[in-house]
Amino acid sequence: MDVTGGNGQPRPDENHPAEHPPAPPTPTPEPDPERESEHDSQHHQGRPGPGDTADRTEHDRSLAHAGIARTDPPPERPKEPGGGILMGRPFGVPVYVAPSWFLVAALITWVFGGQLDRVLPELGALRYLVSLFFAVVFYASVLVHELAHVIAALRFKLPVRRIQLQFFGGVSEIEKEAETPGREFVLAFVGPLLSLVLAGLFYLALKPVEPGTVPGVLLAGLMISNLIVAIFNLLPGLPLDGGRMLRAVVWKITGRPMTGTVAAAWVGRALAVSVLIGLPLLNQSGALGGDRDVSGMDTVTDALLAAILAAIIWTGAGNSLRMARLREHLPDLRARTLTRRAVPVQTDTPLSEGLRRANAAGARALVVVDADGTPLSLVREAAIVGVPEHRRPWVPVSELAQDLTDGMRVSAELTGEELLDTLRATPATEYLVVENTGEIYGVLSAADVERAFVKAMARPS
Numbered sequence: 001m002d003v004t005g006g007n008g009q010p011r012p013d014e015n016h017p018a019e020h021p022p023a024p025p026t027p028t029p030e031p032d033p034e035r036e037s038e039h040d041s042q043h044h045q046g047r048p049g050p051g052d053t054a055d056r057t058e059h060d061r062s063l064a065h066a067g068i069a070r071t072d073p074p075p076e077r078p079k080e081p082g083g084g085i086l087m088g089r090p091f092g093v094p095v096y097v098a099p100s101w102f103l104v105a106a107l108i109t110w111v112f113g114g115q116l117d118r119v120l121p122e123l124g125a126l127r128y129l130v131s132l133f134f135a136v137v138f139y140a141s142v143l144v145h146e147l148a149h150v151i152a153a154l155r156f157k158l159p160v161r162r163i164q165l166q167f168f169g170g171v172s173e174i175e176k177e178a179e180t181p182g183r184e185f186v187l188a189f190v191g192p193l194l195s196l197v198l199a200g201l202f203y204l205a206l207k208p209v210e211p212g213t214v215p216g217v218l219l220a221g222l223m224i225s226n227l228i229v230a231i232f233n234l235l236p237g238l239p240l241d242g243g244r245m246l247r248a249v250v251w252k253i254t255g256r257p258m259t260g261t262v263a264a265a266w267v268g269r270a271l272a273v274s275v276l277i278g279l280p281l282l283n284q285s286g287a288l289g290g291d292r293d294v295s296g297m298d299t300v301t302d303a304l305l306a307a308i309l310a311a312i313i314w315t316g317a318g319n320s321l322r323m324a325r326l327r328e329h330l331p332d333l334r335a336r337t338l339t340r341r342a343v344p345v346q347t348d349t350p351l352s353e354g355l356r357r358a359n360a361a362g363a364r365a366l367v368v369v370d371a372d373g374t375p376l377s378l379v380r381e382a383a384i385v386g387v388p389e390h391r392r393p394w395v396p397v398s399e400l401a402q403d404l405t406d407g408m409r410v411s412a413e414l415t416g417e418e419l420l421d422t423l424r425a426t427p428a429t430e431y432l433v434v435e436n437t438g439e440i441y442g443v444l445s446a447a448d449v450e451r452a453f454v455k456a457m458a459r460p461s
Contacts, residue, residue: 239316
């Protein structure tokens with residue numbers, strides 16, 4: 001995310017790990033060839049084999065006493081956050097206006113209205129209508145800034161989730177990272193470049209306009225504001241565009257994107273401290289404007305604005321570091337190694353019998369199949385927990401199963417972002433994992449993926 005208009009980083013499935021992630025886990029063991037051979041033989045017997053999972057000691061316990069028959073149901077998947085008011089879909093990308101925009105629009109209207117009162121006192125109360133028009137046009141120019149990032153991302157075949165206009169500008173949520181440092185640099189630079197172009201266009205439009213008029217004041221304000229947006233976003237620290245450009249340069253020199261992220265993030269944190277201390281001092285010195293009452297309300301306003309800006313930059317830099325660490329470890333998320341061993345059962349099989357077969361096979365999931373062995377549905381882990389043990393002989397597994405849809409069949413070869421994207425497209429608690437040949441490999445629990453996701457965030461880079 002950048003503060004006054006820029007390209008934001010994606011949030012994988014928007015599932016933000018905790019600020020203080022758990023301790024690093026033990027490394028995921030590599031698949032055992034002998035177990036893989038056993039797995040293949042089980043396919044021919046109509047019984048899917050296991051994937052090698054992390055924390056083997058715990059996960060290989062019986063279905064009734066570990067994974068499915070726990071007292072706690074698996075954690076629910078976080079819901080997608082709201083994007084605000086949908087304004088349109090340029091280039092197929094939804095543009096949202098966050099509720100916080102109305103607050104900043106009111107603030108701009110009030111501040112710019114006060115300036116108009118000094119320059120054009122004859123406007124009277126109409127100055128606030130002119131100020132509101134300025135706020136809308138200014139954020140339209142921020143949208144152009146964001147669209148520059150979007151067009152570049154689409155040109156590089158990077159999916160864009162949305163654009164959001166909010167309190168301190170806009171953010172383009174690009175769901176994947178650029179593949180090369182050159183593309184990363186271009187993707188970041190086009191936003192400030194468009195803001196500079198807009199500043200130039202407003203300057204040219206201002207030339208024939210008589211100064212001291214409403215059009216003259218509006219054009220001058222839009223020229224200056226776009227120039228400020230461009231310069232601010234070129235500062236070399238994440239999450240600003242200049243920070244992404246710095247990251248690309250360090251990435252190119254070192255050959256490691258993580259090194260570039262670390263360098264740009266720490267420069268961003270230094271920039272946050274500089275804004276917190278330097279902005280009020282510059283305003284008090286008059287370097288950014290005319291005479292000011294340094295002992296009055298202006299001092300408090302400057303300090304508050306500096307604190308908010310510094311907090312946004314510092315938080316954005318930290319988020320960039322966490323996202324980079326996650327991306328570095330995402331390849332460790334493999335459907336094959338996270339998949340649970342499963343056993344096939346007929347639709348009328350009693351739950352107690354299904355659990356007995358699973359325990360005997362050391363499995364932790366049940367797949368409901370028809371007479372030909374074709375999978376029909378998956379028995380839900382949370383549903384089993386809710387059935388008392390004395391009723392399990394009388395409850396058929398089909399009553400606890402969720403019908404399979406196309407999105408609930410995933411390849412055992414999926415890894416990293418591709419795996420997360422596939423699960424995000426069809427939210428469910430369990431998925432059927434299949435080989436490329438269509439044979440059943442096992443069942444993948446969304447809870448297992450989420451735990452592995454958090455562990456990936458906790459691992460040192």
